[in-house]
Amino acid sequence: MSDSPVRLAIVGDPSDVAIWQDVSARLRGGCILALGDSMMVALEEHHNEFDAVVIQNPLNDGQAARRAAEANKHVFISSPVAENLSAAEAVIEACRGAGVCFGVAQTFRYQPSSQTIIDRLSNGKLGDPGLLRVHRWRSPRNKPLAEWIFSDIDLATRLFGAKPTEVFALARHDVAAMPSYVQVHLGYPAGGMAIMDFSATLPIGEGYDSLSLIGSRGAAYADDHRNTHLLYGGGHPSTLISGEGHGHVCREIQTFVDAIRENKPPPVGDVECRATHQVIDAVAQSLEAGRVLSDRGGQYEPA
Amino acid sequence: MNLPETHNRFGVLVLSVVKHDYVARGVATHPRFELTAVADDPNQPDWIHQRNHKFADEHGIAYVRDVSRAIAEHNVQVAVVSSEAERHCDLSVQAADAGLHVIQDKPMSTSLSECDRLVDAVARNNVKFLMWNRNLLPAVAQAQDVIARGEVGTPYAFHVDFYFAKDAGPPKGSRDPNDPPLDWLEALKAAHATGADGGVGKEPMGELGVEGCYPLAYIAMLSGAKVCRVFARTTALFHQVCVDNHVEDLATVSLEFENGVVGSLALGRIGAASHPDIGEIKLHILGSKGALVISEARPEVGIYYRDQPPEEFKNQRLLATDNDYLLADNFARAIDTNSQTILDAPTSRAIAATVAAALESGRTGRVVDVT
Numbered sequence: 001m002s003d004s005p006v007r008l009a010i011v012g013d014p015s016d017v018a019i020w021q022d023v024s025a026r027l028r029g030g031c032i033l034a035l036g037d038s039m040m041v042a043l044e045e046h047h048n049e050f051d052a053v054v055i056q057n058p059l060n061d062g063q064a065a066r067r068a069a070e071a072n073k074h075v076f077i078s079s080p081v082a083e084n085l086s087a088a089e090a091v092i093e094a095c096r097g098a099g100v101c102f103g104v105a106q107t108f109r110y111q112p113s114s115q116t117i118i119d120r121l122s123n124g125k126l127g128d129p130g131l132l133r134v135h136r137w138r139s140p141r142n143k144p145l146a147e148w149i150f151s152d153i154d155l156a157t158r159l160f161g162a163k164p165t166e167v168f169a170l171a172r173h174d175v176a177a178m179p180s181y182v183q184v185h186l187g188y189p190a191g192g193m194a195i196m197d198f199s200a201t202l203p204i205g206e207g208y209d210s211l212s213l214i215g216s217r218g219a220a221y222a223d224d225h226r227n228t229h230l231l232y233g234g235g236h237p238s239t240l241i242s243g244e245g246h247g248h249v250c251r252e253i254q255t256f257v258d259a260i261r262e263n264k265p266p267p268v269g270d271v272e273c274r275a276t277h278q279v280i281d282a283v284a285q286s287l288e289a290g291r292v293l294s295d296r297g298g299q300y301e302p303a
Numbered sequence: 304m305n306l307p308e309t310h311n312r313f314g315v316l317v318l319s320v321v322k323h324d325y326v327a328r329g330v331a332t333h334p335r336f337e338l339t340a341v342a343d344d345p346n347q348p349d350w351i352h353q354r355n356h357k358f359a360d361e362h363g364i365a366y367v368r369d370v371s372r373a374i375a376e377h378n379v380q381v382a383v384v385s386s387e388a389e390r391h392c393d394l395s396v397q398a399a400d401a402g403l404h405v406i407q408d409k410p411m412s413t414s415l416s417e418c419d420r421l422v423d424a425v426a427r428n429n430v431k432f433l434m435w436n437r438n439l440l441p442a443v444a445q446a447q448d449v450i451a452r453g454e455v456g457t458p459y460a461f462h463v464d465f466y467f468a469k470d471a472g473p474p475k476g477s478r479d480p481n482d483p484p485l486d487w488l489e490a491l492k493a494a495h496a497t498g499a500d501g502g503v504g505k506e507p508m509g510e511l512g513v514e515g516c517y518p519l520a521y522i523a524m525l526s527g528a529k530v531c532r533v534f535a536r537t538t539a540l541f542h543q544v545c546v547d548n549h550v551e552d553l554a555t556v557s558l559e560f561e562n563g564v565v566g567s568l569a570l571g572r573i574g575a576a577s578h579p580d581i582g583e584i585k586l587h588i589l590g591s592k593g594a595l596v597i598s599e600a601r602p603e604v605g606i607y608y609r610d611q612p613p614e615e616f617k618n619q620r621l622l623a624t625d626n627d628y629l630l631a632d633n634f635a636r637a638i639d640t641n642s643q644t645i646l647d648a649p650t651s652r653a654i655a656a657t658v659a660a661a662l663e664s665g666r667t668g669r670v671v672d673v674t
Contacts, residue, residue, distance in 0.1 A: 130540040130553050133464060133569045135587055137594055166668060168534045170557060170565045172459060181460060181589065183565055185557045191538025195555045195567050197462065199589050208594065212583065214553065216475065216540050219577035225596050292534060292670055303668050
């Protein structure tokens, strides 16, 4: 393990400086030395000041990540890595070719609720995972499918310990080419199942998150509905939903720093990224064909 | 002061009451319905006659081992059917053909052809039919009001979680591999004491078959639309009796409706350890202008005390029994005004068809059309 701390640059959306300062203060074996909104500027003007880059909002088919890899910077890229598997493969290959560490950030694995559920599942308290139910509802946004569903597909893979064996999806389109609503139904080995829906039709304002996992020995419920407070200001009361803070950002980046220092793959690296993008591509195919796709030797094909 | 209009009372013939008896008791909460007699076919096994007899004795009414004779000899206008699911339609058709209005426990049947026979009999005899349901629970009724007021715009997605946190005999894998398979009928007969015997009968029924009617009835009422395609995953994760009898205790169903609406069910008998109360039952509804998240159990009151029996629910639903009265009232009004009940025969048949398609999808792994 290297003794020198890993120097990180945050590129893409460094708007919340206070959060990054807090993350930097909490990191062990790493520190955040640069914040910027352009990979080009970061590489040209601060090239020697950082070892690794954390890429926010990576829309442009992984171009920023490839550029960072070519400059021999370790890459921690927010999910989704790209819009589809082939574009994600290009990023992974660029990192592999440059011999730098590749990891995926902004998954749901490190949120306090997910960590609690993963912990109880891992130590057998909940038994075998049987049914994962997720609702993610947001205000209108014009984002590619991968950006909607990557983190939940990844979390489902983590919870079930396997890729889905069956993929079926439904969508609704309003005016825009992008769907305003997507429902994903997944089958897993040993009878496991997940059903998730993603909406972009809530009025402008806060979103709604709900996740429940039914296991053979118990169940877990992480639901905004359960974490809602009341605010009285006349008329019907308003609700206040307690968020989960930003500690998970630090935990996630810590895994990346540890991976670099210990020369090991991060928890969500190339293997996990490929698996998730394969499922996302299968979801897109199912939406187009209106059919179920089954895993046939690593490829999803019509059932 | 204007007193309510006085209406005639209805004599009620209870046609078999072999499983939980909440339907007959629920109907009796309404002053216009009077339990008059219990009847069943004479060739039924002793345990069925014993349960019928016990219920009749508890209510101080006669038990007649001949349905036709009971109808002829008693002044009855309504039949309440709460037999094994595979006999539901046959008894209901007998009642409808005798001119009785019918209230029936869920599910409609284990066979779609039997459902069709009942739909025909109800229409042919111009009688009313009500499938017992939970649509008038206060939270569900509130959801309907919110939708009717347009507060979420045009609804386009309906999701229901319907979990019963109850056990059903030995957990999966807890018995010796050399033990003989658990007998479905005997296991469900034994569950009568806890009221968890909704699937009692010769034909094993999974949770989707037994309980799927409830969440699908919510969706039918709230959406006003018919399901046209389903994709389902089903498994037996919890209970050995389900494993041994090849029926599901956990299921997810994707729903596509004729009008482009979508939805889903997540449903299961997930074991008593999985929830502090009866189980999470929630509705998630998305509309063009907003969304609604409803807990079907609320309002409820939490009750905790020293030496509390473990089987006692610590959160008690309020107004749940009001659902019984309101359903009976809905039925009486349908008879009085010749209007539809809140869950009539064609809608119940459509729900049964959706369940059948989901079970087929669970078996085949394919998307199945609902016919």
